[in-house]
Amino acid sequence: MFLQKGMLIVLSGPSGVGKGTVCSLLRHEQPDIIYSVSATTRKPRAGEENGVNYFFKSREEFEKMIKEDQLLEWAEYVGNYYGTPRGFVEQTVQTGKDIILEIEVQGALKVKEKYPEGIFIFLMPPSLAELKNRIIHRGTESDESLMNRLNAARNELQMMKHYDYAVVNDEVSKAVKRIQAIIEAERLRKERILPYYEQWLKEEL
């Protein structure tokens, strides 16, 4: 647990919904937001770079990170570990900058337990059939991984109720605009409304 200065934003949702795609455009549109790079034991996909897309680790290295409490959250997802390096997130919010974590649902709910002041956004597919199309057309998964990811998606969709916001990714640019509206509203609440509210409570009537 750490004292919040910048906002911690969690973007989560089932595999293939478009979290990475939406985050790339958001990153372009909103360069003031910092992106957390996760650690994983998954093998790199073509074009992925260590330290840019993920910090790629062996299972032993990842388990050492868990033991040394280096991760803010971690989860085992369809056979691999994924986790958020704690130090970078803590330093970023301490310096007053907003950070976004693009993570799956089990990990997001762990962050919510530790850090309920975070902003939790669930990215939804227009339909399950479209979700399946998107993972297939990405062309990165084996048949087994595809089935595992779709099975996980059914459970993950039920966890949507634990999030602050649900955003449909029908069109990438529209989804990004919705997320930007959420971030703007949350910034206004935090910077312009909460400080006055605390002041009013101290006033003598």
Ligand SMILES: Nc1ncnc2c1ncn2[C@@H]1O[C@H](COP(=O)(O)OP(=O)(O)OP(=O)(O)O)[C@@H](O)[C@H]1O
């Ligand atoms: N709004 C959209 N309409 C059509 N296709 C989309 C849309 N958003 C993303 N896609 C496509 O869907 C596929 C999955 O997107 P992406 O890799 O961003 O998903 P993800 O949620 O990050 O997946 P994972 O959790 O597995 O990393 C990609 O091929 C991407 O181009």
Ligand SMILES: Nc1nc2c(ncn2[C@@H]2O[C@H](COP(=O)(O)O)[C@@H](O)[C@H]2O)c(=O)[nH]1
């Ligand atoms: N709990 C966490 N989940 C993470 C993290 N980084 C990424 N992810 C999620 O894992 C799945 C699979 O990712 P893929 O790159 O293999 O397709 C996806 O939902 C990611 O968002 C993390 O640090 N913690």
